[in-house]
Amino acid sequence: MQKRQKVFVGLSGGVDSSVTAALLLEQGYDVTGVYMKNWSKDLPGMDCPWKQDYQDAKRVAVQLGIPFKMYDFEKQYRSKVVDYMLEEYRAGRTPNPDIMCNQEIKFKLFFETAIADGADLVATGHYAKTRNIHNSSNRNGQLLKAKDDNKDQTYFLYRIREEVLSRTLFPLGEYTKPQVRKLAEKFKLVTASKKESMGICFVGKVGIKDFLLHELGPQQTGEVIDENGKVVGQHDGAIFYTIGQRHGLDVGGGLPYYVTGKDMQKNQVFVTTDLNDSSLWKADIRVQDVHLINGQPKSSDIEVRTRHRAPLVKGRISFQKEDNKASVKLDKDIRALTPGQSVVFYHGSTVVGGGIIY
Amino acid sequence: MKKPVNIYMDYAAATPVDAGVLSKMLPYFSDNFYNPSASYLSAKSVAEDVRSAREKIAKTLAIKPTEIVFTAGGTEANNLSIKGVMSRYPGKKLLISSIEHDSVFAVAANYDHQTIAVKGDGRINTDDLLQKIDDNTVLISIILASNEIGVIQPIAKIAKLLQAVKSDRLKRGNSLPLYLHTDASQAPLYLDLNCNRLGIDLLTLNGGKIYGPKQSGLLVVRTGIEITPLIDGGGQERGLRSGTENVPAIIGLSEALYKAQRKHKQTSKDISELRDYFIRELTKLIPDIEINGSLKHRLANNISIVLPGKDNERLMMELDELGVKCAVGSACSASSDEPSKVLKAIGLSDSQAQSSLRFSLGNTSDKQQIDYVVSGLKTILAKSYI
Numbered sequence: 001m002q003k004r005q006k007v008f009v010g011l012s013g014g015v016d017s018s019v020t021a022a023l024l025l026e027q028g029y030d031v032t033g034v035y036m037k038n039w040s041k042d043l044p045g046m047d048c049p050w051k052q053d054y055q056d057a058k059r060v061a062v063q064l065g066i067p068f069k070m071y072d073f074e075k076q077y078r079s080k081v082v083d084y085m086l087e088e089y090r091a092g093r094t095p096n097p098d099i100m101c102n103q104e105i106k107f108k109l110f111f112e113t114a115i116a117d118g119a120d121l122v123a124t125g126h127y128a129k130t131r132n133i134h135n136s137s138n139r140n141g142q143l144l145k146a147k148d149d150n151k152d153q154t155y156f157l158y159r160i161r162e163e164v165l166s167r168t169l170f171p172l173g174e175y176t177k178p179q180v181r182k183l184a185e186k187f188k189l190v191t192a193s194k195k196e197s198m199g200i201c202f203v204g205k206v207g208i209k210d211f212l213l214h215e216l217g218p219q220q221t222g223e224v225i226d227e228n229g230k231v232v233g234q235h236d237g238a239i240f241y242t243i244g245q246r247h248g249l250d251v252g253g254g255l256p257y258y259v260t261g262k263d264m265q266k267n268q269v270f271v272t273t274d275l276n277d278s279s280l281w282k283a284d285i286r287v288q289d290v291h292l293i294n295g296q297p298k299s300s301d302i303e304v305r306t307r308h309r310a311p312l313v314k315g316r317i318s319f320q321k322e323d324n325k326a327s328v329k330l331d332k333d334i335r336a337l338t339p340g341q342s343v344v345f346y347h348g349s350t351v352v353g354g355g356i357i358y
Numbered sequence: 359m360k361k362p363v364n365i366y367m368d369y370a371a372a373t374p375v376d377a378g379v380l381s382k383m384l385p386y387f388s389d390n391f392y393n394p395s396a397s398y399l400s401a402k403s404v405a406e407d408v409r410s411a412r413e414k415i416a417k418t419l420a421i422k423p424t425e426i427v428f429t430a431g432g433t434e435a436n437n438l439s440i441k442g443v444m445s446r447y448p449g450k451k452l453l454i455s456s457i458e459h460d461s462v463f464a465v466a467a468n469y470d471h472q473t474i475a476v477k478g479d480g481r482i483n484t485d486d487l488l489q490k491i492d493d494n495t496v497l498i499s500i501i502l503a504s505n506e507i508g509v510i511q512p513i514a515k516i517a518k519l520l521q522a523v524k525s526d527r528l529k530r531g532n533s534l535p536l537y538l539h540t541d542a543s544q545a546p547l548y549l550d551l552n553c554n555r556l557g558i559d560l561l562t563l564n565g566g567k568i569y570g571p572k573q574s575g576l577l578v579v580r581t582g583i584e585i586t587p588l589i590d591g592g593g594q595e596r597g598l599r600s601g602t603e604n605v606p607a608i609i610g611l612s613e614a615l616y617k618a619q620r621k622h623k624q625t626s627k628d629i630s631e632l633r634d635y636f637i638r639e640l641t642k643l644i645p646d647i648e649i650n651g652s653l654k655h656r657l658a659n660n661i662s663i664v665l666p667g668k669d670n671e672r673l674m675m676e677l678d679e680l681g682v683k684c685a686v687g688s689a690c691s692a693s694s695d696e697p698s699k700v701l702k703a704i705g706l707s708d709s710q711a712q713s714s715l716r717f718s719l720g721n722t723s724d725k726q727q728i729d730y731v732v733s734g735l736k737t738i739l740a741k742s743y744i
Binding site: 055058059061062063065066067068 | 671672675676679741743
């Protein structure tokens, strides 16, 4: 008889990861649940839910009859995810901490720790799929879109390395969210009726602005300038403004403003009321820090996604391999290309890679 | 469908309100809701009911009605006792035992204080106590019966020792009081609470542990002791606890305390037989089991054990899935809390503390339940990954 493969599942205390563990158990794997303790600090106006999440995760392990562990990654999470995020905001960009967390914590630290602890594979409750392609010498994993287009989370996962993908399972990739809820009820899991947790616990609950205020303190106020160069109001900190975003700027007049740019040195925020303003719409994307899964794609025709769940847009990509950059020429203009955010490249349902807008 | 198993063994955490107690309370929510301080006859009648509830308690505890301050639960009573005394004597010293409830530990942190060591069986080390009392010590707080390990302290004996210290002080011209406070929240169902026999100056009670309502409680303040109130306002409770009296809670507390004390000897006898049976069965099942605290000087309903090498939180959850509710002696530091101060004070290591479970029995407990729990534990411990 073949030895059952050992899978370490990241149990967050939410419904998705709980069902993931249950499915793997049903599929015959030897499953161990692991709670990653990444953040435990209370913030103003918010009690960090980690104790509740930890206990829910443990309770799921009890209900499934599997071993349970906790990995304490709090220090690394602080330095690799939170500090990175704060640094990006200070520089005037809008980072994506979830992508960083997947790259540095879940699919690096957790993966390595689990393998060192005897796991053959890891799994999480992400909505995505993996597939192994075999060539002569090694197994390389591919990342593919989830069955549930509405839930597909590949946007957050494009920075995982192929050798990690080759040992990663995403059982939920084959299910829709309503199906997962039904499965949770079928398995009688304590998390069946739990509300969705919002990515990073502290940012989700507190809101990014309050978090930045807490970590970085009050910011210098500065001018908000419209497309005609006219000062239309004051902002309470340029870091809070995301390029491309509609903002309820407190400048009166009623019309919504869109942020078109920022000058961090001069502490100025540029806005427009004209949604057709050319600075809001672009067909050329410049991308740095490119990460490719299984090397450069054969064809330069790709589809891209510039936000989680945003519609795919066709385009052509060219790589500048020497400095790890790429540029994409889209078939049509799109709005709100925000420096610091990621662009993810797709070939059909396969994730080719992605990079960071600059 | 089969009724799901529901075995409650966490009576030290909370007790259900007794049906008789509840029926006495109910009229005071809507029918006799009047503010006892008001002057019309209906209100005076409520004030009269509060007065007789107070008298009933006074009689039960062998004290005067004016020595009772009603509070919202035991934590407030402990706060009132310690803050109330210590703020009267700025710069003076407080001694507490090393196995107090958090509401004493946390308050003590505000004052110049020392903790009195306990022996391995959880009983106060009286040598350490006497050694730590100095001429500036004004208050000593020792829990009568531990909520965690059930150990009962010889409070009356300690009170006698303090008498000697006080007369020695007086002889030397030191008139600083030396008060003895005891948190008796866990005691009324099983121990005699005659305050004269106990020899205490201040005593905390909590209705929520004796089949009375939660957030009901009182502090006994013996005549002649002056304390500062925590809450100022309309001057209720002789100025020591302002705020409109929580009449249903007072009525409920009075009734629950009366019932508890009336039959505490019989209750103690009955429940301790169950406790001893439980411990015997557990020992048969797990030969290397350790019992926390003295077996002899122990509340009738407390079973606090170490299951070496096991994660207590997981065991608690496993039992919960089988319909059994118990408490973790102290949750694992990996999860929520630091290892229990109480368990560490009796000499347990962190890992032993994190392998501790507490079962506390009550009026629904019987041998059948105990058999179920023991066989459930057997099943759980047979799992290789626990």
